[in-house]
Amino acid sequence: MTGQGFKSLTLIGVLVIAAAFVPFVTNGYWLSIAVTAMMYIALATAWTLFSGPTHYISLATGAFFGIGGYLVATGMSDFDISFWVMAAIAPIVAVVLAALIGAATLRLSGIYFVIFTLGLAEMIRGLVSWVQNNFLGSRGLYVLTDFTEEHIYWMLLGIAATVYVIGWLIDRSKLGFAMKIIGNDEGVAKHLGINTARAKVILFMITGFFSALVGVIVAPRYSYIEPNLVFSPEISFMVVIMALLGGTQRLWGPIIGVIPFILIWETITVSFPNATTLYLGLSFLAIVYFLPNGVVGLIESLTKRGRAS
Amino acid sequence: MDILISGLLLGGTYALVAMGLNLQYGVARIMNLANGETLVLGALAAFLAFTAISLSPLVTLVIVAPLAFAANWLVYQFLLRPLVKRAKTSGQLEVDSILATFGMSFALVGIMVSIHGEYYTYSFLARPFEILGTTVAQNRLVAFFAAVIIGGGLVAWLNYTRTGTAVRAVSVDTEAARLVGINVPRVSALAFALGGAVTAVGGTLISTFITLDGSIGVIFTMKALIIVIMGGVGDLRGSIIAAVVLGLVETAVASLIDPGLTLVAAYVIFLGILLFRPQGLFGKRNA
Amino acid sequence: MTPPRTLLKVENLTKRFGGLVAVNDMTFDVKEHEVMGLIGPNGSGKTTTMNLISGAFGPSTGTISMNNRVLSGLPAHEITRAGISRTFQLVKVLPGLSLTENVIAGAAFGHKKRWGAEAVDMAHQLLIRVGLETQIDLPVTSLTYIDQKRLELARALAGEPEVLLLDEWLAGLNPTELQDGIALISDLRKEGRTIILVEHVMDAIRSLCDRCVVMNSGTKIAEGTPQDVLSDPEVIRAYLGDE
Numbered sequence: 001m002t003g004q005g006f007k008s009l010t011l012i013g014v015l016v017i018a019a020a021f022v023p024f025v026t027n028g029y030w031l032s033i034a035v036t037a038m039m040y041i042a043l044a045t046a047w048t049l050f051s052g053p054t055h056y057i058s059l060a061t062g063a064f065f066g067i068g069g070y071l072v073a074t075g076m077s078d079f080d081i082s083f084w085v086m087a088a089i090a091p092i093v094a095v096v097l098a099a100l101i102g103a104a105t106l107r108l109s110g111i112y113f114v115i116f117t118l119g120l121a122e123m124i125r126g127l128v129s130w131v132q133n134n135f136l137g138s139r140g141l142y143v144l145t146d147f148t149e150e151h152i153y154w155m156l157l158g159i160a161a162t163v164y165v166i167g168w169l170i171d172r173s174k175l176g177f178a179m180k181i182i183g184n185d186e187g188v189a190k191h192l193g194i195n196t197a198r199a200k201v202i203l204f205m206i207t208g209f210f211s212a213l214v215g216v217i218v219a220p221r222y223s224y225i226e227p228n229l230v231f232s233p234e235i236s237f238m239v240v241i242m243a244l245l246g247g248t249q250r251l252w253g254p255i256i257g258v259i260p261f262i263l264i265w266e267t268i269t270v271s272f273p274n275a276t277t278l279y280l281g282l283s284f285l286a287i288v289y290f291l292p293n294g295v296v297g298l299i300e301s302l303t304k305r306g307r308a309s
Numbered sequence: 310m311d312i313l314i315s316g317l318l319l320g321g322t323y324a325l326v327a328m329g330l331n332l333q334y335g336v337a338r339i340m341n342l343a344n345g346e347t348l349v350l351g352a353l354a355a356f357l358a359f360t361a362i363s364l365s366p367l368v369t370l371v372i373v374a375p376l377a378f379a380a381n382w383l384v385y386q387f388l389l390r391p392l393v394k395r396a397k398t399s400g401q402l403e404v405d406s407i408l409a410t411f412g413m414s415f416a417l418v419g420i421m422v423s424i425h426g427e428y429y430t431y432s433f434l435a436r437p438f439e440i441l442g443t444t445v446a447q448n449r450l451v452a453f454f455a456a457v458i459i460g461g462g463l464v465a466w467l468n469y470t471r472t473g474t475a476v477r478a479v480s481v482d483t484e485a486a487r488l489v490g491i492n493v494p495r496v497s498a499l500a501f502a503l504g505g506a507v508t509a510v511g512g513t514l515i516s517t518f519i520t521l522d523g524s525i526g527v528i529f530t531m532k533a534l535i536i537v538i539m540g541g542v543g544d545l546r547g548s549i550i551a552a553v554v555l556g557l558v559e560t561a562v563a564s565l566i567d568p569g570l571t572l573v574a575a576y577v578i579f580l581g582i583l584l585f586r587p588q589g590l591f592g593k594r595n596a
Numbered sequence: 597m598t599p600p601r602t603l604l605k606v607e608n609l610t611k612r613f614g615g616l617v618a619v620n621d622m623t624f625d626v627k628e629h630e631v632m633g634l635i636g637p638n639g640s641g642k643t644t645t646m647n648l649i650s651g652a653f654g655p656s657t658g659t660i661s662m663n664n665r666v667l668s669g670l671p672a673h674e675i676t677r678a679g680i681s682r683t684f685q686l687v688k689v690l691p692g693l694s695l696t697e698n699v700i701a702g703a704a705f706g707h708k709k710r711w712g713a714e715a716v717d718m719a720h721q722l723l724i725r726v727g728l729e730t731q732i733d734l735p736v737t738s739l740t741y742i743d744q745k746r747l748e749l750a751r752a753l754a755g756e757p758e759v760l761l762l763d764e765w766l767a768g769l770n771p772t773e774l775q776d777g778i779a780l781i782s783d784l785r786k787e788g789r790t791i792i793l794v795e796h797v798m799d800a801i802r803s804l805c806d807r808c809v810v811m812n813s814g815t816k817i818a819e820g821t822p823q824d825v826l827s828d829p830e831v832i833r834a835y836l837g838d839e
Contacts, residue, residue, distance in 0.1 A: 192751070
């Protein structure tokens with residue numbers, strides 16, 4: 001079992017090294033798609049860290065991502081703080097927010113959590129816009145850095161790899177074991193001495209940290225930032241679809257989901273820009289009705305059947 | 310006084326929408342996140358009928374109700390019932406129905422935006438009306454009374470008819486309802502369809518005084534969910550009071566602080582409920 | 597020899613669900629190394645009492661304390677860590693975990709915490725102890741009912757609890773399995789473990805319990821040795837009803 005664990009870690013290591021060379025073989029359009037894909041790989045892997053074992057559909061990604069992007073922008077434009085200082089502060093703010101949301105909702109049933117996160121990005125956007133209009137002056141926020149697309153790509157790759165390694169370590173830790181038990185039967189978990197609410201909140205905080213960090217790194221890509229741009233509920237849904245499409249039972253599942261989804265998404269955005277929402281909706285339906293365990297689940301059940309016959 | 314009256318009128322319409330969601334979640338046990346889109350569909354119908362053939366929304370409403378009922382019944386039978394059947398645990402059904410209704414929600418937004426991508430602006434009964442020293446638009450008043458009549462009819466139907474009692478029984482305990490010979494799948498489909506119809510009618514009414522567009526549904530879903538949780542799942546009386554509370558708070562925040570903060574206000578209420586009364590305003594604390 | 601020490605103290609315990617009083621002013625003690633039977637007709641509040649002790653929910657009024665530390669009102673995980681383990685009336689194994697992992701789950705977070713190789717060793721010993729050595733590598737879902745119960749018992753023992761709660765652990769077993777089950781609990785008793793068991797099987801109560809508390813409609817109606825309480829006219833009336 002541990003042997004297999006190390007094998008998957010090695011495999012990921014090879015993938016990361018291969019992925020690091022992408023900017024050398026391509027640029028322009030395909031590099032920008034690669035950056036988008038890498039952003040979603042990092043977000044979806046971070047999402048799976050929490051939602052995989054708990055089965056809670058978190059829609060908070062957009063809120064965390066927005067906090068990352070917005071704080072960098074407002075810090076640099078309104079307060080003249082350097083990018084790196086804001087890059088350190090923003091994820092911590094997200095972690096605190098995750099802790100508060102978790103403490104309020106995760107001790108109750110999962111449905112409250114889903115509903116709470118559903119409008120979260122929208123709500124924070126409203127709050128931030130209001131603060132900006134009334135107290136900070138409603139001028140635009142600029143994130144001006146020397147980063148090229150390549151830099152952003154590599155940083156995102158670094159985050160994705162870090163999230164993966166952390167997930168791998170959690171899987172082998174007591175916390176990961178506790179999450180596995182909670183996923184099986186939360187009532188039993190409590191009676192085995194597991195502080196279930198705390199375990200869930202900790203994982204949610206880790207997810208929040210990395211989602212915000214991705215927001216931070218991606219901010220220079222937009223250079224001009226307004227709340228409507230970064231607090232986009234769409235990101236939350238995209239991440240959910242991609243993670244579920246790949247499969248959440250394995251940490252590498254999201255990678256399989258992100259790449260095809262992004263390619264189709266880009267094609268649709270270019271040729272039928274009005275059909276993206278419909279595509280999002282149909283993808284959700286396809287996952288529920290045809291791929292309940294994602295591509296990974298499908299592959300595993302096929303190989304199992306193959307072996308049995 | 311202005312705030313009190315406008316808030317009350319807004320709350321009345323919210324109550325109708327939340328009653329629709331409550332029927333779907335409390336009875337059919339489906340957390341319908343496409344609820345807001347159902348509402349917007351009702352609004353779109355009113356807008357199209359009004360701009361194309363100047364049909365009064367009050368007439369459209371009569372057409373929307375049976376159509377929405379039939380559509381939601383079909384959705385339940387062919388899309389949601391299979392999920393109910395395949396779910397091994399209630400948790401799995403919850404996740405599946407959330408994802409499926411998300412899918413429907415986005416698909417509907419996509420379709421509605423392609424039908425009419427602009428705001429649904431039309432002017433119906435936008436004349437001032439004097440009430441208790443406050444001026445309100447007639448359309449708000451009409452929408453409120455229509456909501457009261459429909460909501461009242463619904464409550465009466467649930468309390469005084471045989472089918473209504475069966476619906477309430479399923480809401481209290483699915484298993485026990487089955488044991489006393491109630492056809493649970495049929496009642497669930499009925500409740501889901503009825504809930505959808507009520508929501509769509511609510512949308513038709515709201516469209517007379519709030520300008521909607523194809524992608525605004527999720528905000529209404531959110532508000533309806535907050536109302537249902539605040540009022541207590543399955544508790545229609547609670548929904549009505551919670552809706553009025555939300556209507557009042559939103560109107561107060563919008564007119565006293567900033568209209569952009571209404572969702573923030575709704576969230577503050579939601580957070581308070583989650584922290585102090587997760588069982589709803591009138592719910593008994595279950596162990 | 598010193599007289600046995602009181603380990604667990606239940607005082608004036610009451611639990612209301614809405615208007616229903618499920619447990620009404622219960623008071624009893626459990627001494628160290630004692631096997632105490634909690635018996636009574638269906639619906640008399642035995643399982644609710646067990647749930648209150650294990651912290652599945654908190655009491656409306658009254659206290660539960662162990663070693664003079666008040667436990668009532670604490671969440672379930674803290675009560676488990678304080679040293680109370682339980683099995684469930686309807687057996688609850690963890691289907692996604694292996695047998696060994698199921699038992700480690702009891703060791704990792706419980707009263708006496710073990711992790712890593714130490715936990716694996718302990719899990720194997722306990723699995724052998726409850727008679728599951730030949731099934732160790734099978735999936736949990738393929739276990740028979742009694743084997744699932746054995747697994748649950750091993751899991752409850754893994755945290756080395758000071759008090760073990762067995763909620764109808766013998767229910768639903770066939771006569772042969774019942775003999776095995778009684779023998780297993782009897783071994784635990786000889787080891788000097790402190791156990792509270794809710795049980796309907798009279799043979800088990802007679803042979804296993806040092807003392808019994810009898811409940812009816814949420815209140816305690818008798819307390820004493822199995823022979824004494826089972827011949828008490830009020831207890832008989834509670835079980836058989838008035839003529």
